[in-house]
Amino acid sequence: MHDFRSDTVTRPSDAMREAMRDADVGDDVYGEDPTVNDLEARAADLVGTEAALYVPTGTMGNQIAARTHTDRGQEVLVERESHIYKWELGGLAQHAGLQARTIDGGDRGVVTADQVHDGYVDADSHRPGTGLLCLENTHNSKGGTAISADDIAAAADAAHDHGVPVHLDGARLFNAAAALDVPASDLVDPVDSVMFCLSKGLGAPVGSMLAGSEQFIEDARRVRKLFGGGMRQAGVIAAPGLLALENRSRLHEDHANARQLAEGLGAYDALTVPEPETNIVIVETPDSAEAFVEALEAEGVLASVFGPQRVRFCTHWDVDGEAVEAAVDAVGRVV
Numbered sequence: 001m002h003d004f005r006s007d008t009v010t011r012p013s014d015a016m017r018e019a020m021r022d023a024d025v026g027d028d029v030y031g032e033d034p035t036v037n038d039l040e041a042r043a044a045d046l047v048g049t050e051a052a053l054y055v056p057t058g059t060m061g062n063q064i065a066a067r068t069h070t071d072r073g074q075e076v077l078v079e080r081e082s083h084i085y086k087w088e089l090g091g092l093a094q095h096a097g098l099q100a101r102t103i104d105g106g107d108r109g110v111v112t113a114d115q116v117h118d119g120y121v122d123a124d125s126h127r128p129g130t131g132l133l134c135l136e137n138t139h140n141s142k143g144g145t146a147i148s149a150d151d152i153a154a155a156a157d158a159a160h161d162h163g164v165p166v167h168l169d170g171a172r173l174f175n176a177a178a179a180l181d182v183p184a185s186d187l188v189d190p191v192d193s194v195m196f197c198l199s200k201g202l203g204a205p206v207g208s209m210l211a212g213s214e215q216f217i218e219d220a221r222r223v224r225k226l227f228g229g230g231m232r233q234a235g236v237i238a239a240p241g242l243l244a245l246e247n248r249s250r251l252h253e254d255h256a257n258a259r260q261l262a263e264g265l266g267a268y269d270a271l272t273v274p275e276p277e278t279n280i281v282i283v284e285t286p287d288s289a290e291a292f293v294e295a296l297e298a299e300g301v302l303a304s305v306f307g308p309q310r311v312r313f314c315t316h317w318d319v320d321g322e323a324v325e326a327a328v329d330a331v332g333r334v335v
Ligand SMILES: *Cc1c(COP(=O)(O)O)cnc(C)c1O
Pocket: 056, 057, 058, 059, 060, 062, 083, 084, 136, 138, 139, 140, 169, 171, 172, 197, 199, 208
């Protein structure tokens, strides 16, 4: 079975399993786990922030950020198809008491400065006031689009003009950095906090990082505890995270495989396949996406239903060029 459903399905390497066994550990709620402390320092360094916090999941990282940046009852500006708005169980309302105001980021999920100015509301006796802008890079639902540092800065600067902080959902930040050929810190510079996942293309079995200023991370640490995310000898899961950070350059392979997959699939007349920017390939199917995915599974290939007539293929380190060829052939038999 070739599994293209998500880049979260990778199995940890032997080196990661050894690192887990050998990790130096302590009680991280006391700040005494040396491996977690190393991971947090290294992560902050890579994205160019003062500090970082290890969190169990990307979802928790985003939710902690929203809660930390805002006051209950405020509005948060989110892209209409963003993960934080669409795929996190309404957590902004449940965990932070926030009301979401959506912005349509168009085909690529790019939020413009004008849209931020239009969406912003001043607090008065009728309006809640805007407390946060959330951006996403790469943008998952838009097909893994890699949004440039200039575009991120334009939206973030507009929010800052109103005194509104900015959180970046960078679950696949390093995919964006690889595709744009810039250091990740360039994409993080304009914002106040960033979350990125170790457990996706970087290949760790578990974990995400939340990064920002020292003060922000100190506050976020308390919220992590509040949300039940304070972990003890977490060095055993942070150790493969440290190795995952060294997998950044191999994301280029995933992007090349995604391009090869899109080319192969695009050759079938029945399918529309936009050119992928990173490791996500979107396929528009002529009929039901569900039936397509089911038929494909019978041919030994897994993909995700992404809409009534949309299917998502994700490349990652457990699918190589041969798996891509097998997938193209399998889709051929289905269409
Ligand atoms: C996967 C993902 C998340 C959440 O990460 P989990 O670790 O699965 O909770 C957040 N944002 C985006 C854009 C994602 O793709």
